[in-house]
Amino acid sequence: MAGQAAQAATAAVTSELVSRIDALLPQTQCTRCGYPACLAYAEAIAAGDADINQCPPGGAQGIRDLAALLGRGEKPLNPANGIDKPAEIAVIDEQACIGCTKCIQVCPVDAIVGANKLMHTVLREECNGCELCIPACPVDCIVMVVDDAQSDAPHNARADHYRRRYDARNSRLARERGEHEHAIAARKAEVHAGTRSAVFEAIARARAKKEMPHP
Structure with missing residues (x-):
């Protein structure tokens, strides 16, 4: 019991540390840190x-913020992960856009709107500048531009907003997956029921034919 209590206490401390680290991250979910999302990076930092x-x-x-939280020395940004630059947002050349939806599919905060074979547009106030849409575009019609409004906005307010957008997108995707799986299951059940019905009808016809008196 004592061992379990100690493990639970350690897990709680680790969870709190992960949350505090995650709160200092920009929540762009850009993956340039080498992890699939900001929370995963926070977990990796906490784990060493x-x-x-x-x-x-x-x-x-x-x-600096992470160093202060963790009691570590400051160090320069690792150039292998990228460079420090002003906040940017994505802009789509709408005349060149072919409406492939690839950028929509990779945007972690649902900041791009459009439909298949229709022009796409970036919602300027929602774009977090992750740049994930750049390599996804097959016609190179997306560019990054400096956004003074983002640069001037408080870090915490922007990060919290992006986290909410990211969580909302994940919830939407999970809901859509569930609905899709439910639709497939319902269709399978319908086909199975139809197949069974057809089999039973065929058996009944065969029996009736066998029971018919021969001339």
Whole structure:
């Protein structure tokens, strides 16, 4: 029991530390740190598997904040992960856009709107500058431009907003997967029922034919 209590206490402390680290990250979900999302990077830092200088969007200030939280020395951003630069947002050349939806599919905060074979547009106020749409575009019609409004906005307010958008997208995707799986299961049941019905009808016809008196 004592061992279990100690494990639970350690897990609680680790969870709190992960939350505090995650709160300092910019929540762009850009993956440039080498992890699939900001929370995963926070978990890796807490576990000692990742360094504090792997987040380009967080820049020098982000490294200072993490160093202060964890009691570590400051260090420059690892160039292998990217460079520190002003906040940017994506802009789509709508005349060149072919409506393939690939950028929509990779945007972690649902900041791009459009439909298949129709023009796509970036919602300027929602774009977090993750750049994931750039390599996804097959016709190179997306560019990044400096956004003064983002640069001037408080870090915490922007990060919290992006986290909410990211969580909402994940919830939407999970709901859509569930609905899709339910539809497939319902269709399978319908086909199975129809097949069974057809088999029973065929058996009944065969029996009736066998029972018919021969001339």
